[in-house]
Amino acid sequence: MNPTPCDLPECAETGIVFDIQRAAMRDGPGIRTAVFLKGCPLRCAWCHNPESQRFEIQTGKGGKRYGQVMRADEVMQTVTRDRAYYESSGGGMTISGGEPTAQYAFCRALLVLAKKEAIHACLDTSGHLEPERFAALAPLVDLYLFDFKAADSDGYKCLTGISTKWIQTNLAFLEKTAAPVRLRCPLVPGVNDTPEYFTALRAQAKRLKGLQGIDLLPYHDIGNTKYADVGMPLPDLKTKTPDEEQKEHWLKELDGIGVEATMG
Numbered sequence: 001m002n003p004t005p006c007d008l009p010e011c012a013e014t015g016i017v018f019d020i021q022r023a024a025m026r027d028g029p030g031i032r033t034a035v036f037l038k039g040c041p042l043r044c045a046w047c048h049n050p051e052s053q054r055f056e057i058q059t060g061k062g063g064k065r066y067g068q069v070m071r072a073d074e075v076m077q078t079v080t081r082d083r084a085y086y087e088s089s090g091g092g093m094t095i096s097g098g099e100p101t102a103q104y105a106f107c108r109a110l111l112v113l114a115k116k117e118a119i120h121a122c123l124d125t126s127g128h129l130e131p132e133r134f135a136a137l138a139p140l141v142d143l144y145l146f147d148f149k150a151a152d153s154d155g156y157k158c159l160t161g162i163s164t165k166w167i168q169t170n171l172a173f174l175e176k177t178a179a180p181v182r183l184r185c186p187l188v189p190g191v192n193d194t195p196e197y198f199t200a201l202r203a204q205a206k207r208l209k210g211l212q213g214i215d216l217l218p219y220h221d222i223g224n225t226k227y228a229d230v231g232m233p234l235p236d237l238k239t240k241t242p243d244e245e246q247k248e249h250w251l252k253e254l255d256g257i258g259v260e261a262t263m264g
């Protein structure tokens with residue numbers, strides 16, 4: 001029987017989950033269960049999960065319901081079902097979003113339960129969280145999947161709508177603690193894939209002593225129809241889906257970086 005997370009400090013018994021994907025292969029090492037929490041304070045111009053952005057449960061125009069209230073122990077019942085796969089593949093649970101830490105207390109509850117179950121936990125985050133809270137989660141996180149979205153703070157403001165103040169502090173925390181991290185890099189042709197971006201990425205990679213890899217995530221437009229479904233305007237993004245040549249060029253930018261670089 002799992003402990004009740006609401007008994008723990010800063011843990012919430014329930015939260016809003018918008019998806020749980022078992023046998024996920026792209027959300028951290030090995031075979032994983034990815035738990036997607038609803039709500040995000042960012043507004044990335046390329047977001048392909050617009051239905052994850054709002055914090056409340058929504059019903060799309062086509063009748064699809066986005067999000068459901070779940071208890072943390074209920075989520076963990078699903079997560080623990082695939083324990084054998086995690087053990088054989090080096091996998092585990094990944095908490096993603098939205099921005100999972102925006103439901104801080106629920107995110108923490110899930111991480112506490114994963115720790116108690118000895119299940120490897122990845123936190124897939126933009127890093128936009130109060131630094132005190134970010135540091136408080138650290139003992140519960142086995143691997144960070146940390147976004148690197150733009151070359152500098154102006155780029156972040158323009159492309160995601162947020163300040164990088166917390167992100168910079170939280171990256172400095174990961175540098176100082178040499179925490180295990182993979183940098184996740186959404187790349188949008190003609191938007192953020194600038195020479196300055198790759199210079200900044202290389203510099204950031206050098207500072208992260210616990211860096212295990214860099215995952216390049218090429219832009220795609222598969223989520224575009226979902227904007228209309230949830231009544232949101234499609235961002236006016238002047239780009240196109242990258243071809244193989246473009247992707248190879250991006251990978252070449254990371255030649256000699258000293259860690260694994262993958263193309264999503």
Ligand code: SF4
Pocket residue numbers: 040041042043044046047048049050052053097098099126
């Ligand atoms: S952080 Fe992720 S969920 Fe939030 S707006 Fe950006 S791409 Fe979408």
